[in-house]
Amino acid sequence: MPTLAPETLSAEFRRCLTAVGFDAAAAVELAGIFLDNTLAGVPSHGVNRFPRFIAQVRAGHVDPTAQPERGLSLGALERWSGNGGAGPLAARRMMTRATELAGTHGVGVVALANTNHWMRGGTFAYEAAERGFFAICWTNTIALMPPWGAVTPTIGNNPLVVAVPGEPVTLVDMAMSLYSYGALERQRLAGRQLEADGGYDLDGHLTRDPAAIEASRRLLPAGLWKGSSLAIVLDMAAALMSGGLATVAITEDRPEESLISQVFLAVDLGRLVDSAERDATLARIRDHITGSTPVDPARPVRLPGHELAERIARQRRDGIEVDDAIWARIRAL
Amino acid sequence: MPTLAPETLSAEFRRCLTAVGFDAAAAVELAGIFLDNTLAGVPSHGVNRFPRFIAQVRAGHVDPTAQPERGLSLGALERWSGNGGAGPLAARRMMTRATELAGTHGVGVVALANTNHWMRGGTFAYEAAERGFFAICWTNTIALMPPWGAVTPTIGNNPLVVAVPGEPVTLVDMAMSLYSYGALERQRLAGRQLEADGGYDLDGHLTRDPAAIEASRRLLPAGLWKGSSLAIVLDMAAALMSGGLATVAITEDRPEESLISQVFLAVDLGRLVDSAERDATLARIRDHITGSTPVDPARPVRLPGHELAERIARQRRDGIEVDDAIWARIRAL
Known part of the structure; x- marks a missing residue:
């Protein structure tokens, strides 16, 4: 490697x-x-x-020359089309646009149709939080998870991202499946079993084996009926607000996952609370939570996203381990 | 009964x-x-x-004469104080105010400090959705759940509510614990075990016995680390946006759960999509999901909240079964 x-x-x-x-x-x-x-x-x-x-x-599923284009505007809320371009570029621009609207109105929302996979939504909410905005964004996906109580995949795992400004930024970036396919891949490549049952194997038994879940495609929703339900309303909202495709249309009408729908929301927190008061509130929350008695004394309780800066700095310093096969494929592109 | x-x-x-x-x-x-x-x-x-x-x-924890009062306004976002009044009255009024702001700006947000338990947040988002608004609201609570990896309760289960207009309204009203204490009480009073492990017993073993979890107070977060993380950022956001108390302050500074913080968000969906197009999109989503192959053929897959109107109509017609002891207590109040 x-x-x-x-x-x-x-x-x-x-x-x-x-x-x-x-x-x-x-x-x-x-x-x-x-x-x-x-x-x-x-x-x-x-x-x-x-x-x-x-x-x-x-x-031809991602157009490298496409630019996002504004549609209907209601003031603090705008509809845009990604015009089938690169998802990460559109997502960054739309989150920035939401922060501009928030600067004017206190809160700003952009609903984006006809976009593509944003890769990691946390990137964009984190950047907004670094600039002082409370940020939420979510996306729909192709159908890849059975709703609670079903064996066939008819809903997306529709990641939801929430970022709170502070030192450090607190960041939640969660697929509505307990494990995303990306997380299953990471654990499988590392030769690890999952920490909790993440889905069913081909025989219909709950399992911690990532490869068995990749084979059955029976992901378990995060929180069982709760993640399933939240995935459903996030899809409805993204499609209706943006005028774009819902999971069912992405799944049935498109050759592969493309022209998906996303929502970006920003609140101009800096106009509501000064940074000293904000940091004092957050420090008290953090100290209370990290002061919890851990199940395993070797694993103190952490807040989501607080390990990020250290992880980035470590890889910048020590280099990035890349899987042999993947690096060979990139070199051959 | x-x-x-x-x-x-x-x-x-x-x-x-x-x-x-x-x-x-x-x-x-x-x-x-x-x-x-x-x-x-x-x-x-x-x-x-x-x-x-x-x-x-x-x-004296709920003031029956208090009225909500507006603080800072940023246009589409307003801060209000509940002044320690009845939570359900303030919540309905604040959700209505969020829909008024959405009528003007496309989206409206109200952040409410110094309020009290709203009882059931679904009530208010459902009402907004019945009037054509996409609605989100959430609340913080006293510390009552251990964060993921901990045994001591330092976070709230901070219910999140999402409602999508349509016939019927689709409604998710979810505590960030897999089971709320209210749900544990319902199952215990009905003499039932939980459908899934809902927490730990006093010996630290996962259990489906609601009474054992009520005794240990070790609720399991919905989606394990995911519900735990989401609860944390929802609390941060509610406290910072409203200028009110976070879970830690409610827990440490107040005699019991009171003066909590909430957020209400509405989007004027009727100005984005006409109701015929909306209903066609929602019907296609519903048919796709209810067409999933169920695990148990006797339990077809449903969408969240779609059973609500029938349940309400049935109880209106047949009457409401009330626990003997509770009815006696109310009669004696």
Whole structure:
């Protein structure tokens, strides 16, 4: 498994992106996002996903020249179309637009139709929170999870992202399945079993074996009926607000997952609370939670996203371990 | 167990509410909400909770004469204080205010400090959805759940509610624990075990026995680390946006759960999509999901909230079964 410098990886990303039709600025930005996702510890939506992204551009499912376009505006809420372009570029621009609307109105919402996979939604909400905004975003997906009580996949796992500004940013980036397919892949590649039952095997038994769940495609919703229910309303809201496709249409009408729907929401928290008061409130919350008695004394309780900066810094310093087969595929693109 | 006509129940509620200081209009409205929650199949936050609510008014934790008061306004987002009044009355008024802001700006947000338990948040989002608004609301609570990886309760289970307009309204009303204490009470009173492990017993073993979890107070978060993480950011956001108390302050600074923080969000969906197109999109989503192959052929897959109207109509027609002890307590109030 080669250990690569961040710049080596992003240079390869840029080379491939330029070759499939992204202009220089878009290639730099997209390469940066794929690198950031990898540094953040989510290679399933960074380096490991990169060859598939390039294949989707080549197959015509992602248009490297498309730009998002504004539709209906209601003031603090706008509808946009991604016009089938690169999902991560549209998502960053739409989250930025939501923060601009929030700057004017206190809260801003952008509903985005006809976009593509954003890779890691946490990237965009985290950036908004770094600039002082409370941020929420969610996406629908192709049908890939059975609703609670069913064996056939008819709902998406529709990731929901929530970011709270502070030092550090608190970040939740959760698929509505207990494990995303990306998380299953990470555990399988690492040769690990899951920490909790993540779905069913082909015989219909609950299992912690990631490969068995990848085979059955019977993911367990996070919180059972709760994640299933939340996935359903997030899909309805994304499709109705954006005027774009719901999971059923993405699944039945498209050749593969494309032209999906997303929602971006920002609140201008800096106009509601000064940063000293904000940080005092957050410090008290953090101290209370990290003061909980842990189940395992070797594993103190942490807050979501608080480990991120350290993980990024460590990989920047020590390099990024990349799977041999994936690195060979990227080199051959 | 007596079976009561809805009017019998609400007349008793009105009598008690008037006796503790609510004026006639407030007593009628609050009695209606306690009745609605009971009819909706959530007696834990309807009739069963009513004696405790009256006790909280008598103890001075809920001020029957308080009115919500507006603070800072940023346009589409407003801060309000509940001034320590009845939570359900403030919540209905704040959700209505969020829909008014959405009517002007497309989206509206109200962040509410110094309020009290809203009983059942689904009531207010459902009402907004019946009037054509996509609605989200959430609340923090006193610390009552251990964060993932801990044994001591330092976070709330901070219910999140999402409602999508349509025929019928789709409604998710979920505590961030897999089971709320209200749900544990319902199952215990019915003499049932839980459908899934809901927490730990006093010996630290996962259990489906509701009474064992009520004893240990080790609720399991919905989706394990996911529900735990989401509870944390919802609390941070409610406290920072409203300027009110976070779970830690409610827990450490107050004699019992009071002066909590809530957020209400509405989107004016009727200005984004006409109702025929909306209903066609929702019908396709519903048919796809209900067409899933069920695990148990006797239990077809349903959408969240779609059973509500039938349940309410059945109880209105057949009467409401009320626990003997609870009815005796209410009669004696």
